[in-house]
Amino acid sequence: MPIELLSPAEMGEADRIAISHGPFDGYALMRNAGAAVAAEVLRRFSGEKHINVLCGPGNNGGDGYVVARLLREAGCAVRVIAEGPPREGTDAALAARDCPLEAGPLSAFEPDAGSLVIDALYGAGLTRPLDREAARVAAACRNACARVVAVDLPSGISGDSGRAVGEAFEAMLTVTFFRLKPGHLLEPGRASCGEIVVADIGLPETVLEQIAPRTLVNLPALWLATYPRPTRQQYKYSRGHVAVFSGGPGSTGAARLSALAAARSGAGAVTVYSPGNALAVNAAHLTSIMLRRVDDPDAVRDALAVRSPDAFVLGPGFGLDRPVREWALAVLKASAGGVVVLDADGITSFRDRPEALFEAAKSSPLDLILTPHEGEFARLFPDLAADDGLSKLEKARGAAARSGAVVIFKGPDTVIASADGRAAINFNGTPWLATAGSGDVLAGIVAGLAAQKMPPFDAACAAVWMHAEAARRFGPGLIAEDLPGLMPQVLREILAIDPAL
Template identity: 65%
Template structure:
């Protein structure tokens, strides 16, 4: 599995462990890195007339000296630019000593139109704003519109958070090593990195396992082994029963979108729980999806005893207020109050905002022993309303904020956006990388909530269900493309689900 993400400090630990284990020393790893970058440049730009290699004072710069040497040997016209002093005896100093080119100071950097740039200034380890000669170099390259191949990460982009520190290069290609970094996937770093090439430089999977990263790029490999595939003797209730709370007569569509998505995701039965005054509206639009009147917690209790649903969606179009809070707390209490079979609650939209003034009521209910799994799907505004202190902490990346919120709420947090982060209370977190702008449409989040609930109902663990749902939702949107509206998404999921089930069955 190569979808682990390494923070800059974890990458440094992986380097240390690999060097200690051998057979490569630090300079050996550096040569491998430089070879990978040079190979990418020569393959992508075989006719490059002139290449400017910008080297910083650390290991990233050392990679650059190796690249410059290899390009020169290949007959490329190379100009070498140096920033800062190399530490005597360091691997970077060894690389510089072996480089046949005489570096010029970065303060004098100039380039020609049509040339290319290798950014080997700072990479993923930068922790302060790019300034001085480096910032000027960014401006020169930007003004000329030169293509940039970045070593590890475009200089100026935080490997931890993806934030731009002062200014940054915008790369066409970024060559990184061993594993991607969070900054490659979190915005705006994702946009600045261009195409990401992951190069093997000799840091094996055993080394990554010893580092034990807790962050991942969301992809099918980790959750496909628990993706639900119906048994040959399955019946509809064995495949899980999802229930979705509906709003009033003028706000029923969101719940129906969630319900349809839950059904498409494989749930064997889906029921819309409707207030009495919306029963007729819902009945006019539902066919295979069932309908039940639920106006109060007592009605919900009767439904739980009668039909034993597996998971719930609360929030889409529901309305903000006490009723939403009462239903949520009742469901979170159901698991330890009686054997109801409730596996999870997906709290979205109005369900989240209903707790903005009393979040601890929700968090305490979720922390009680035996409570069903709680999955919350906030966008940025909803996240800020429920977790204002965490949202306002400028020291935390989006990944860090999602992790902190998951721990505080004892819930799986799906922090939505173009770089959606999924975090579990135990510290695991995934960053989604296959999002598409076509998903920025009304009702898209309602569909996502339904997919999560559908997978929960079929027995997927909450974190894996949330990761799978986010990936499926994004993949369906990407494949559909322009013209997508939320109503298209449940059907657009079908080919994605087909491929997942076939791959899952083959793996088993």
Template identity: 65%
Template sequence: MGLPAGANLEILSPAEMAEADRLAIAAGPLDGYGLMQRAGEAVAAVVLARYPAASRVHVLCGPGNNGGDGYVVARVLAEAGVSVAVWAEGEPRAGSDAAIALARCRLERRPLEAFIAEPGSLVVDALYGAGLSRALSGDAARAVEIAAGLSVVAVDLPSGVSGESGEILGTAFCAAATVTFARKKPGHLLLPGREHCGEVMLADIGIRNEVIEQVAARTFENEPELWLSNFPTPAVDTHKYKRGHVSVFSGGPSATGAARLSALAAARSGAGAVTVLSPANAMQVNAAHLTSIMLRKADTVEDVQEVIGDRRPSAFVLGPGFGIGDKARDFALAVLARKRQDGGVEGLVLDADGITSFRNTVSTLSEAAGRPDAPALIITPHEGEFGRLFPDILGDKKLSKLAKARAAAARANAVIVYKGADTVIAAPDSRAAINANGAPWLATAGSGDVLSGISAALLAQGMQAFESACAAVWIHAEAGRRFGPGLTAEDLPLALVAVLRELVEARQKVPIG
């Protein structure tokens, strides 16, 4: 998948970053030490720009390339007239780039076991970075304690944070700023690592985009540049059904609100027509609250099939307030059984009760979604719902949230939106995106119902499932972030408008083709 020039949205695992380094060195003109020199200079520039009044800078250097970056940082800062102390743990391997950096750094080295830092000083963490795979302990763990309360600038990733998963390995530095190189790692975006990074700054050290393309990354940061070229904008000659028709299944008379929230979100997100499919005993309740959104009875699978045949909805939402059980499963499978070309059904968004209804029958869902001509399936679980569908995947401690979402997507033949403050969107073809613009205000009842409606509206307007899910997650989070304190789910559909307007305006500036 191509990205706009300069987007830099690929996220590289530590192994992929090592491969990018290798390819960049092979291609030239910079060798390994040349890249290290650029990296150290980038970190030093951040320190000089952000902390000009620091009384002293303590640079902590490990034995590997991260430590080599640290030796460059120390040398450059000292040459700029900064008071610098270097604290080292371990020796670089003889002949390595880190050994070259050490040889060119003429400052006195002190053992990390003796590390002390005075109030008002700054710590540069160049101990281990993204490649750490074991718990931080001993002198390094003690250094974390000493640095608590001081400003810390981390080189690549705060030591103690897993670059692969964002997990904290024993303990970890809490940085005010993290300077990383070429591309971000999963640990910069996945929690709890993201909270330890502070502001993440991406430095260009000479690894060209062509090199990154050779790595063929399949993970991306979820920003509009990832999907904006596919974002739907209505043509001049459009009419409501050209803009897509979304149908949302409603629960019974005491549980209709969630479906209406989802339906309103779909309407606000550009669907030209939206219908609430209601059981007969909830028709009056729904009718009393709906104006522009249509209403139709749907008590049986035959009713659902009739709706598909008569009104040809482009996308469905099933789950919000619907109830758990056979009816939810039967309705979902009825939608997925429809061939795209026959009924025009582009996709199904399965949320809430719809997810839980497949707790013990996920293979049935996977089989239905795996047909070549089946509508696309987007499943939007929070962690509890994820565990109901995929208990073995959730329980695998060796897997990161990113890896879990990928495994679930492959098993279910669906796009998985694994919700949370670090929502991961994963597709069956192994593409994945990590979202980072979430806000705590979205942790409110009904928020997920709105997300489902946005997803369905974008599907109905012709976006592919992965792009629809990515766009919906970002839009939903951005609307919540901008609204801020006091947000309720009822506020969200209207809060979408300003975000959508900006995206449509930006989309109109994107070249076609």
């Protein structure tokens, strides 16, 4: 799957550039799009005799008329249902002219139970909520358990944000063209799309040179080039050293999960910085991971003076009874470089003064990576969180620009954003990850990869993907303790390309 994501506006631009360079004009692209959808329908539903094709007034509807014609030519009984005729002089009007089927009105359409419905009402051009009739049909299709194949996007889903702008269709298959849009990956769009197929309709790859997309699908192709590969010359500290701050005696497990995940992700050395009163419990559970007593922010400076780690994890299980903020600021001031992953309590501790964190991070040689879930995001960026006009992608981008950090905005559709404007939406998320301690493991993987000198944005993207990949492999019954142990097989697959290892 290609890694570039295009917004509906960028897709329109790609369309214009392609048409101006030829060889395909707009109607030829539409015929290719319709043919791609018809082929998927025929491949999956070969025995299907009755197919309903819902056509809107724009080019999405135009694709629908092409699909209807091709399915009819293939011997299916096809019914076209239209929400008004296409505008004169458009490609959609040409497609409607070439379709031999007479369209019935949407107002008379009532789907039979389990019927096959091609949704070509609205795609990239959706500008407002579905009107009364289209909304009624979307709900009727859901109630009738109709099998919906969406053309480009399920109607009602925004290609920019993935939001349902009011009522929306729920598809079992969505066939889109050239590149995915953010709305295919952001929830609830992702769930509404069902299976997604990206069809080649003849747009040349070169159109991307002019558009230079800044939004990407988080797949290995995005970060494989910077993925750490150990060399024979390395020793444990040069492979990367991670320090994880432990909570007090009653909450040490989160730090150990992060530490183990960092080690399993390839960091050569991991140290848990523990308060004196939790040393015994940490020591009882750690073997290859080192332990060092660090009781207060001043002791952080002393520890760094002895050996400064390449990456830190601060927050998991740390507790808010100790001034986490002071610890974070001490790390940002004392370290000579590397990365600090601020998670959980580390994020919450800055809820009253987020600017203090952003200022300290901007003047620190350390790179900051923030890993908020929705609640934590709202504590650091309350205005962005409350702005319903912004998509999750825009919120994450805004947060990265403001904080100067790489922001991993977690959820079923995790978005990773960098202050330089790049953003990636994760592709392989799984509900099995919604389990206690899973975030602690993610923070550890991020730190483990960053300690190995993977650039912070790449490390964040790779960690999110690996974390989900491990969870997918385990599946039902997963608990966070299982995740670090699954890393070796995920790593092996990523590194499989290099036979020297």
